[in-house]
Amino acid sequence: MKNRKKIATVWLGGCSGCHMSFLDIDERILDIIQLADIVKSPIVDQKEFPYVDLALVEGSVTCDEHLAEIKNIRAKSKMLIAFGDCAVMTNVTGMRNYFPLNEVLDTSYVNAISNDEGGESPSHPCLMKLNDKAVPLQEVVTVDFVIPGCPPDADTIFYVLQEFLNDRTPNLSTAHKLKYG
Amino acid sequence: MDKQTLHINPVTRIEGHARITIELNEQGSVQNATFHVNEFRGFEKFCEGRMYTEMPTITPRICGICPTSHTLASVKACEMIQGIQPTYTAHLLRKLMHIGQNLSSHALSFFHLSAPDLLLGFDSDPIKRNIVGLAEANPDLALKGIRLRKFGQELSERITGKKIHIKGIVPGGMAFPLTEDNRKALLHWIPEALETVNTGLSIIKCFHEEHAEMVQSFATAPTLYMGTVGPDGTHELYDGKLRFVDAEGAILEDQIEPQSYLNYIAERSVNWSYLKYPYYKPLGIEHGIYRVGPLARLNIANRMKTPLAQQEFERFKKINGGKPVHGTFYYHYARLIEALNDIEEAEKILNDPKVTSLHIQHHGQWNYEEGIGSSEAPRGTLFHHYITDETGKLKKINLLIATGQNNPSMNRSILDVAKQYIRSEQLSEGMLNRVEAAIRCYDPCLSCSTHAIGTMPMIIELKNNKGALIQKIERT
Ligand code: SF4
Numbered sequence: 001m002k003n004r005k006k007i008a009t010v011w012l013g014g015c016s017g018c019h020m021s022f023l024d025i026d027e028r029i030l031d032i033i034q035l036a037d038i039v040k041s042p043i044v045d046q047k048e049f050p051y052v053d054l055a056l057v058e059g060s061v062t063c064d065e066h067l068a069e070i071k072n073i074r075a076k077s078k079m080l081i082a083f084g085d086c087a088v089m090t091n092v093t094g095m096r097n098y099f100p101l102n103e104v105l106d107t108s109y110v111n112a113i114s115n116d117e118g119g120e121s122p123s124h125p126c127l128m129k130l131n132d133k134a135v136p137l138q139e140v141v142t143v144d145f146v147i148p149g150c151p152p153d154a155d156t157i158f159y160v161l162q163e164f165l166n167d168r169t170p171n172l173s174t175a176h177k178l179k180y181g
Numbered sequence: 182m183d184k185q186t187l188h189i190n191p192v193t194r195i196e197g198h199a200r201i202t203i204e205l206n207e208q209g210s211v212q213n214a215t216f217h218v219n220e221f222r223g224f225e226k227f228c229e230g231r232m233y234t235e236m237p238t239i240t241p242r243i244c245g246i247c248p249t250s251h252t253l254a255s256v257k258a259c260e261m262i263q264g265i266q267p268t269y270t271a272h273l274l275r276k277l278m279h280i281g282q283n284l285s286s287h288a289l290s291f292f293h294l295s296a297p298d299l300l301l302g303f304d305s306d307p308i309k310r311n312i313v314g315l316a317e318a319n320p321d322l323a324l325k326g327i328r329l330r331k332f333g334q335e336l337s338e339r340i341t342g343k344k345i346h347i348k349g350i351v352p353g354g355m356a357f358p359l360t361e362d363n364r365k366a367l368l369h370w371i372p373e374a375l376e377t378v379n380t381g382l383s384i385i386k387c388f389h390e391e392h393a394e395m396v397q398s399f400a401t402a403p404t405l406y407m408g409t410v411g412p413d414g415t416h417e418l419y420d421g422k423l424r425f426v427d428a429e430g431a432i433l434e435d436q437i438e439p440q441s442y443l444n445y446i447a448e449r450s451v452n453w454s455y456l457k458y459p460y461y462k463p464l465g466i467e468h469g470i471y472r473v474g475p476l477a478r479l480n481i482a483n484r485m486k487t488p489l490a491q492q493e494f495e496r497f498k499k500i501n502g503g504k505p506v507h508g509t510f511y512y513h514y515a516r517l518i519e520a521l522n523d524i525e526e527a528e529k530i531l532n533d534p535k536v537t538s539l540h541i542q543h544h545g546q547w548n549y550e551e552g553i554g555s556s557e558a559p560r561g562t563l564f565h566h567y568i569t570d571e572t573g574k575l576k577k578i579n580l581l582i583a584t585g586q587n588n589p590s591m592n593r594s595i596l597d598v599a600k601q602y603i604r605s606e607q608l609s610e611g612m613l614n615r616v617e618a619a620i621r622c623y624d625p626c627l628s629c630s631t632h633a634i635g636t637m638p639m640i641i642e643l644k645n646n647k648g649a650l651i652q653k654i655e656r657t
Contacts, residue, residue, distance in 0.1 A: 013222065017245025017345045023289070024344050026331045027324065033313055062222075092242040096223035107226035109450040109457070113566060113579040116447040116466070122221075124453035126202050130221060151245065151345050 005053040005165055007032075008040035009083070010073060012066045013093045013134055014059025016042075017151040018084035022056070024154035032158075035165040051076045054164055056083040056147075060093040061135050063128040074141040079164065082137045085150040085180055090136050092150075097133045105130075145170075153177035201620075202453075203599050214596040216588070216620070221455045225578045233259055233552070233569050234352060240565065241346045243582070246289070249282040249337065250558035250583075252350045253419070254565040257554025259352040261440070262569060263545035270538040271354030273530050274340055276419045277367075278347065279556065280530075281336025283418055284374075284523040286559035287475070287516040288333060291381055292326020295513055299388050325377045329520075332370045336527065339363035354542035361537055368531045374524045375489075381517045382493065389514070400509035400594050403428035405461055405471035406480045407586070409557045412436070414483035416494075416522065418557040424481045425461060425471065430504040433461070439555035442564050446581065456588045459581065470589045473561025474623075475515035480505040485518070487525035493518045509594070509623070547573040558583045587623050595620065 011019060019042060025032070032038070039050050049069075055077035061067055074080055085091035096104045102121070110119040137143050147160055156175045163170035172178050206212040224243060228236065237255045241248030253275060260266065267275070293312045301309065301318060309317070316323035334344040340359050341349040349356035389396050405428065409421040414435075423437040425445065434445060448459035449466055460469035471477075485491040497518060500506045506515075530536060553566045561583030568577040 015242050015245045015248075017242070017248065020245040020345050023293075023330070024334055026327055029312075029327070030316060030320075030324075033316070038313060092239065093222055095227040095239075099223075099226055104223035104226040105221070107229070108221070108223060112225065112448070112450075112457075113577065114443060114446060114448050114459070114581055115457075116449050119450045120452045121450065122452055122455050126453065127455065134222075150242070154344070 005036040006039045006050065007036045007161070008049065008052045008055045008073070008077065009038070009042070010040070010049075010055060010057045010069070011042055012057060012059035012070065012087070013062035014084065014086040015092070016058070018056075018058035018086075018149075021084075021149075021151035021154050022157055025158045026154075028158050032161055032165070035162075049073055049076055053078045054081065054161070055079070056081050057087050057137060058083045059086045060090045061131070061137065061140055062093060063130045065128040067131070067140060070137060070141050079144045080137070080141065081160070082143045082146045084152055085148055087137050088146045088148050089180075090134050094134045094136075101130060101132050147172075148178070148180045150181050153179075201595060203595075211596070211599045214592065214599045215453050216456075216592050216595055224580060228578045229575055231575055232573050233262055233547075233567050233575055234573065236565070236567065236575075237350055237352070238348065240580075243580070245345055246286050247282060247558040247560065247563075247583075248346050249278050249350075250556045250563050251565070252347065253279060253556040254554040254563045256350050256352055257420075257556070258552035258565045258567045259554075260545070261552035261554065262547060262549050262567065262573075263352055264548040265353050265543050265545035267354040268538075268540050268543060270358070270535050271541045272420075273533055273536045274355050274357075274359055274541065275350060277359075277527060277530050277536075278337045278340060278350070279419050280523045280527050281333045283333070283557075283559050284336070284520055284527075285330045285333025287520045287523075288326055288330035288377075290559075291385075291513060291516055291520075292323070292329065296322065296326065296381075296384065299384060322380065325380060329374055329377045332374050333523075335370070336367060339367055351542065353545050356542065358539050358541050359537050364531055364537055368528065371524060371528045371531075375521070378517060378520045378524060381520070382514075385513050385517060396510045397508060400597075401507045402590070402593060402597060403505070403507045404590050405433065405464075405469065406477035406505055407461070407471045407473055408478040408481045408562055409439075409555070410435075410482055411486075414481075416478055416482035416485045416490075416519075418478075418519075420556070423555075423562070426481050426505060428505060428507070430480070433463075439564065440553045442553070442555070442566075442581070446586075448581070448585070454588070456585055458589050459586045460589060466589075470593065471586065472590050473583055473586045474512065474559070475519050476506065476509070476512045477561060478557065479515045479518060485522050487522050487529070489525055490518055490522035493521060512623070547571070560584055561586055584623075591620060591623050594623075 009019060009022060039052060049072055055073050057070065057073060057080065061070055082088045086093045105121040109121040147156060149156065156177050159175055160170045202215050203211060204213040224240065228239060236259065237252050240251045240255045243251050297311055297315045301314060312323055337347045338344045341347040341357050405425055407423060407425045409417045410424045411417045411421050414424070423439055424435050425433040427433055437445060445462055446459055447462045448457040450457050458466065460466045461471050462469065479494065479497055485494045497506065497514060500511065551568050553564065555562060555564045563583050564581040566579040567575055569575055
């Protein structure tokens with residue numbers, strides 16, 4: 001089994017919809033695990049990010065922790081794939097970029113209609129620090145491949161994985177459900 | 182001794198999105214425990230100034246696991262703004278998709294997440310303790326679970342062409358009908374789906390019997406419960422009125438219009454979490470802790486809608502002599518009873534002669550400034566509240582989300598567990614286990630907040646108040 005590949009799937013600033021679409025490959029996940037080990041993912045337990053052949057990264061980089069994480073992932077992944085529209089071009093996660101961060105926070109935490117008297121925006125040192133703007137992966141690291149879509153279609157995800165796991169480069173111009181949104 | 186702080190940093194399960202801090206006092210006993218959620222995208226602000234009709238497309242992106250519940254709450258708010266009701270067939274199609282989402286989320290929670298623990302053992306090799314490990318140990322069961330989730334997702338796909346962030350739920354109804362071919366294809370799934378849920382039910386009941394003591398004593402702190410019911414108190418996921426019950430099962434409020442939620446629910450923002458603290462307003466933040474989700478929905482309901490689910494429900498009610506079941510472990514059982522109900526109800530709807538009708542949409546226009554919609558997401562009740570100007574542009578948005586409402590009781594469970602297991606500055610492996618178990622019971626969705634699968638390797642760091650590391654333990 002010398003050619004078994006290692007896959008990681010990671011979740012940064014997104015809604016988990018891309019990961020759910022990955023699970024929508026349904027029974028075909030059994031085909032994937034014939035060819036590769038899923039070594040780091042919300043569906044398996046692994047503490048440190050290991051060296052991998054393929055990393056699928058969902059979501060935008062929205063805070064200090066994401067930035068450190070994506071740099072670590074980049075350093076340890078042969079192939080880094082921006083997985084879904086949020087990773088490719090920030091999508092819904094980037095819609096806050098049109099407003100100053102403190103206004104965005106205060107709207108949710110200080111001025112919400114359902115708030116009682118004591119409203120405070122999160123600022124504890126234990127929390128991640130939000131960056132002023134959410135950015136797509138390629139703005140902070142080199143990205144090797146993109147799978148757009150919100151979320152990408154399960155058939156497309158399966159096709160891309162299968163191609164890479166068989167040492168071929170996927171040709172997305174033939175993937176019939178390739179799309180943004 | 183200095184005041185100390187423990188940090189628990191869950192790594193996989195709610196990775197990058199949540200962590201726990203436990204503060205010790207000078208005597209080394211637990212003073213406070215807090216669950217910090219690390220996730221924020223700012224929907225309330227960035228939707229301001231957009232047209233209200235865009236909301237059913239934008240808001241499902243809050244969460245990839247319960248997007249349909251968001252779309253439904255959102256479209257109901259839009260319909261209140263227009264002052265219209267969807268057609269009969271549109272209701273049927275929306276119900277089908279909502280059932281599908283509930284089913285796929287519960288299948289994920291039980292078969293992908295919990296079954297590996299229940300069947301391979303809580304102490305089995307963490308590397309194998311997941312759906313892939315389950316596929317090796319019991320391929321038949323893993324496949325069944327995967328296919329049950331698939332059926333749930335197909336209920337949306339066969340109506341709208343998409344499984345996640347579906348399109349086509351529009352103010353006034355639906356943009357797509359259900360074709361006869363698709364109706365038949367969906368009906369085909371029913372026997373297999375029922376069999377799978379029954380397999381799940383026997384797994385959990387067997388576990389209850391074999392581990393009775395653990396199940397009955399696990400995280401049993403009583404709370405209030407809130408959820409949606411039909412006119413006579415029947416369990417309801419899609420549409421209905423709200424009910425609150427107290428820890429003894431007495432009804433505190435009944436048949437509340439979701440539109441008046443602000444009279445009953447308030448929330449407090451705190452600086453240590455991106456998740457707010459909602460509470461039942463009449464009892465205040467100290468005593469008004471309530472839970473939502475499958476356990477809450479069964480605790481508040483008088484009965485289930487469908488016969489097989491009703492039979493199980495009667496067994497469930499016997500657990501605590503008809504009173505609310507507080508044991509957090511029973512969330513699993515509650516999910517499977519709901520899944521049974523989902524399948525029976527889907528079959529009934531698919532056999533309704535009007536389900537393939539083409540009369541699926543009323544056309545409306547802006548009529549009122551304000552709209553409020555609610556629905557029962559897999560993890561609990563969800564509210565969308567929109568205020569618009571006379572051109573239909575949004576001026577103010579308020580979103581009250583299911584997992585947020587479980588936040589106060591999650592914090593309390595963590596504090597209880599920490600108090601019970603931490604005696605001094607020494608950390609123990611047992612404490613890690615217990616904290617992990619307490620959080621997992623809530624199946625927290627922290628992307629809607631964030632949902633996750635598998636167990637949580639953790640790092641706990643014990644630091645003194647100057648930030649120096651005293652002890653660190655890791656579990657992978
Ligand atoms: S691309 Fe869409 S599905 Fe994926 S994380 Fe972003 S909003 Fe969710």
